[in-house]
Amino acid sequence: MVVPKQYHYVGPVEIKQRVLNSAVCPSVYSKQDLLQRLRELEFEFRPNQSLIVTYVIDTSGFLKITDRHNEHVICASGHNVFSAGEMTFGYHKQDCVIENITNQSTGYCPEPESWHAVQSALNHIGIEHPEYFEPAFHFRRCTHCGQTNLIKDNWFVCAVCENELPKDWNFDK
Ligand SMILES: [Zn+2]
Structure with missing residues (x-):
């Protein structure tokens, strides 16, 4: 297996300093963890509901999500990441799915190639998701x-x- 590239934080120092006063964002190891996290973020598990969150893939290869108003560096507790961006969750056929994923993070500026790390983390969780970033930012x-x-x-x-x-x-x- 190819080891994914690590991205370090490249945003303003003032924001990184907020990590010290922020709660640690838990890693998502399973679908159950993910549903728990979404409940904490007040996602409504009903049709026609969607929720955009901030996400990172940590350097163990696991997903972390937080409120979209939080910075990626907070979500990652200041650490390096394999990828970062925004995810839109939805609810279809009585199941939670991911409707959209981007690599939009000016804190880490991950390349489109970081998709592989995202895909790997999501396949591990076992959730329906898109095949690529939409859009893929440079x-x-x-x-x-x-x-x-x-x-x-x-x-x-x-x-x-x-x-x-x-x-x-x-x-x-
Ligand atoms: Zn310039």
Whole structure:
């Protein structure tokens, strides 16, 4: 098995400091754990209900979810992750399913390739889920002003200083 790439936190230091005062977000090892977590997040297990949550895949390969208003670094207790983003839960045919998953996390800026870690964690839990990120985001750090940019429509230009952005993922420096 290929060991997934680890992503370290690249967001503002002030946010990471909040980890110290935040409750530890438990890992989800089973479907039962997941349903328990969703209940804690006040998900209503009824048709036409959906809930968007913040998630990370920890470096043991397990899912963690928290309220979408929480930062990924809080969800991960400040640690590295295999992936991070947002998940939408829904309820169909009397079962809980995942309707959508993204890799949108400016705290960790995970690459689309981190999908494999997400898929592996979800297969372990045994929950119905999409086949890929929708959308799959690309992040680049501006080498001139340091801004974290979310690439849209293949437009590799910094939103702040308008300098050209690198073609390769560059948060590992
Ligand atoms: Zn810039």
